[in-house]
Amino acid sequence: MKITRTFVLSGVALLALSGCSSATPQPEPSPSSSKISYADGLHAKVLSVETANTITVDVDGRTKEVRLLNVVAPTEHNNEFSGSCLVPESTDFLKQKLPEGTEVTLDFDDSRVGSSGYLEAAVYVGDDLINADVVREGFATTTFLSQRDEHYAPVSEAQQEAAREGRGIYSKDVECSLPHAIQLHLDRVHRADDSQNEEERIGLYKSASNFYNTLMSEAKSPDTWVGSIVTLDAVKDQLKELKNALGKNYYDVQGKSEREKQSEANEPIRPGS
Incomplete structure (x- = not known):
């Protein structure tokens, strides 16, 4: 994007002349003694x-x-x-x-x-x-x-x-980037869905949920300023995809899954309870 600007020449302040005879030659101001004018241009x-x-x-x-x-x-x-x-x-x-x-x-x-x-x-x-x-x-x-x-x-x-465009720290291919970390957990969730090992499956779900919860706690309002929080606004769709992939296997900050909460809500009330 080309930005058109008006250049303003910066001035250099002269040394004050005081208490000197007009016949006395005055030294030229040196770079170290003159003041920089911090003006545009x-x-x-x-x-x-x-x-x-x-x-x-x-x-x-x-x-x-x-x-x-x-x-x-x-x-x-x-x-x-x-x-x-x-x-x-x-x-x-x-x-x-x-x-x-x-x-x-x-x-x-x-x-x-x-x-x-x-x-x-x-x-x-x-x-x-x-x-x-x-x-x-x-x-x-x-x-x-x-x-x-x-x-x-x-x-x-x-x-x-x-x-x-997914450049630099916004690239899923850059291992230290946030998009790469989200994609890694998303892949783990898909792997958990196919796993026959219940302990491994729950562990992967909890790991992805904890990652999601930690990330969201780091940014209380990532949409307040577009682009103002490092990468979070840029990856909100990717985060939504991770949350949707977890579905009922998402664990909240108290460590309880949506599946467990739904099961408890549907549990019949026993007499005397």
Whole structure:
């Protein structure tokens, strides 16, 4: 999606001149003493890529670490579903998009610095929004700070595209992805249906039910923001398929199956009970 923007040249504040004679020559402001104006259209040069959502850039001779606005990258220490999936692959992808020396333009949201403490920006190469590119390939997901986030919409749309096309962390073929985990339990349920071993069958049903219950407890309202919760909105149809496959063999959080609850409801009341 091509985004048309108006570039605003960033200014550099001059050093204040005070207490000096007009005849005294004044030194030129150095990069270290001048202040960066964080306005849309700020030009920078890529020095390195740290993760799928963090880069180091040079701005007028100063080194700044920038986090891609509205983008959440997988990390080795993320315990959320799919949160530690494709970490090196996602970083390599961004390195290919932004090799050292690439000229980029930075746009900012009103908040500019997010809760992480990083300088957060929409990173452009020409009219190409890099934030959306990483998410579109399924190498990262989107997040937001408020309803007024300026760049959330295109990044969220990119995530929905990745989910529809089954790319990256939305692929059933990627072992660390959530869709792969759901499919694995779905296959186990089908295998349980064909099993003659009652103990094995019940174990598979309970395992799939516990997985489903845990997943749903992790996301109280996955549909509140389209694409805002890592992969859950994208796999809601797949989760529904798993629940339907379990049918009466679904076990609730109390460990009771639908079949058991139905049996108890149909049990006749005995005299004196």
